[in-house]
Amino acid sequence: MLAATPAPLHAQLAPRLSAQVSLDELSTATAALPADPALASLRSQLQGMADELRQDAGKDADKPADLVGDALRGRIVRAHAAATRVQAYLKTMADCQGADRTAMQSALAESVKLLAAADGGARAIPAVEDVQSMPVPGSLFAIRAGGGPLAFALTGSDLFDSQCPSPRVSVTDAGGTALANQPILTGASPARLELKWADVGQVPVGPVVLHVVAQRKVFLLGCQALPEATAVIAVVPATHYRVDYALEAICPAPGDANRVVALGKGTLELAGGGASAAQNVPTTACAEPAAYRLSASVSASGGAPSPAGPFTQSAQASITAGLPGGLTLSWDPSVQSVFVRAGANTCKGVR
Secondary structure, X not given: OOOOOOOOOOOOOOOOOEHHHHHHHHHHHHHHOOOOHHHHHHHHHHHHHHHXXXXXXXXHOOOEHHHOOHHHHHHHHHHHHHHHHHHHHHHHHHHOOHHHHHHHHHHHHHHHHHHHHOOOOOOOOOEEEEEEEOOOOOEXXXXXXXXXXXXXXXXXXXXXXXXXXXXXXXXXXXXXXXOOOOOEEXXXXXXXXXXXXXXXXXXXOEEEEEEEEOEEEEOOOEEEEOOOEEXXXXXXXXXXXXXXXXXXXXXXXXXXXXXXXXXXXXXXXXEOOOOEEEEEOOOOOOOOOOEEEEEEEEEEOOOOOEEEEEEEEEOOOOEEEEEOOOEEEEEEOXXXXXXXXXXXXXXXXXX
């Protein structure tokens, strides 16, 4: 007797896009947003999109987007894109704090604002649902000024028709002025456009808007331009760290008391993740110390300083301590040097 073969497992298919599906996605995304005052305007935009979509859909809320009018289809597709981008933010934000998170929130809010303000419809509605870094995939909301070439992708729907010329992708500032440095399209499919930005160092700090104008082949009419799709990313200044340190020696003194001798103070400055700096500190003021004590304060990009330490260690051993912002501070008595290194950027939403 043959043993029964288990049926193969398949991934569950996503529901066919409709007004109700987009409404449910907007509701889920809005409810998942943290209770952060900085997200209040985004929350209002999402709720406004849901209200307008619900009103326009009426009794057609459960009809597939392919079977409704062009104007309603446009609202359905753009609401789906907004909810998808919010979910991408929620998955990415955990390791992002301070200025990085603020930049991500700003880019997300501007993206949703443009989606909410867009009108018009067509048989096919191009929409950018996410911006992805390359070659390692991950949702991208901001880039650091001064960086080298950047490869990234726009993902979404109806971004390319193989029977028509390649879509036109351009970048402007928030006011609509085209930037001198434009990305180049390197690959295209209906759900993904791959681009390379040759010199991100020349892009000014602030929000930038990615515009996609795709075409679709229409019977007897040829290739026709479709409504524009947009996405927003922020360009943020490269992170600059300032570390102010003070090194002291604990020196034996007559009797049971020890005396504290100041060996030196200094400032170490770092530009960006992975950078390092060092300074020599003479120890002649205390010839035979019992221990060393190191304290510091850290500020990032002109922000308020955060104190750390003091850290105390036997004079025969080095001091290594973690600092706010992912920095590492160390003192090596064998070479009489204070050393600081900035760790790699942990915020994956900012590259």
